[in-house]
Amino acid sequence: MKDAIAFAIICxxxxxxxxxxxxxxxxxxxxxxxxxxLDKADSLIFGKSYLPIYSxxxxxxxxxxxxxxxxxxxxxxxxxxxxxxLSADLYGTTGDMERSFIEKPVYLKPLETLEIxxxxxxxxxxxxxxxxxxxxxxxAKNPPLFEAVMISTLGQQGISFTTPGLRMx
Numbered sequence: 001m002k003d004a005i006a007f008a009i010i011c012x013x014x015x016x017x018x019x020x021x022x023x024x025x026x027x028x029x030x031x032x033x034x035x036x037x038l039d040k041a042d043s044l045i046f047g048k049s050y051l052p053i054y055s056x057x058x059x060x061x062x063x064x065x066x067x068x069x070x071x072x073x074x075x076x077x078x079x080x081x082x083x084x085x086l087s088a089d090l091y092g093t094t095g096d097m098e099r100s101f102i103e104k105p106v107y108l109k110p111l112e113t114l115e116i117x118x119x120x121x122x123x124x125x126x127x128x129x130x131x132x133x134x135x136x137x138x139x140a141k142n143p144p145l146f147e148a149v150m151i152s153t154l155g156q157q158g159i160s161f162t163t164p165g166l167r168m169x
Contacts, residue, residue, distance in 0.1 A: 029114055034106040036084050044084065044136040048168040051131040051146045053090075055123050057159075067123060068150040068159070072116040072131055076108040078142035083108040085144075086134040088116065093126035105136075108144070120152055132168070143167065 059066040076083040088101040101116055108114060118124050135144050146165025
């Protein structure tokens with residue numbers, strides 16, 4: 001009887017140790033396939049937005065930080081109009097540009113969302129990182145929406161929060 005119970009416990013422990021299924025990786029954005037040609041004759045409204053991000057946050061002391069994964073969400077909230085994204089630049093805590101994500105204007109279809117993901121191990125941006133976006137739209141009623149989600153989990157502990165984008169006009 002003891003052997004059967006021990007065997008059952010071992011089977012349960014082994015079953016609980018299986019690796020979880022890995023989620024399929026989202027494809028990286030192919031910015032070149034989204035390239036848009038803007039005609040200067042088009043009557044577009046131009047704008048800029050600012051989005052604060054945190055790839056690291058302080059933990060216990062000022063000299064100890066905790067890494068976060070960032071998802072910067074770029075959303076076209078119009079059901080009918082295209083949004084043109086002219087730039088998406090990442091600045092670090094010191095204000096120095098660290099990375100530019102767009103070389104030429106790209107488009108977002110109506111109600112489309114693009115995401116820029118900065119993995120926890122990349123640490124771009126630091127404790128006070130910033131994105132700036134330049135964009136163009138056809139209708140002033142529907143400016144694009146920019147938000148960031150920061151998240152990290154370790155064991156049973158986790159942290160997550162969001163930040164909204166702000167218009168810089």
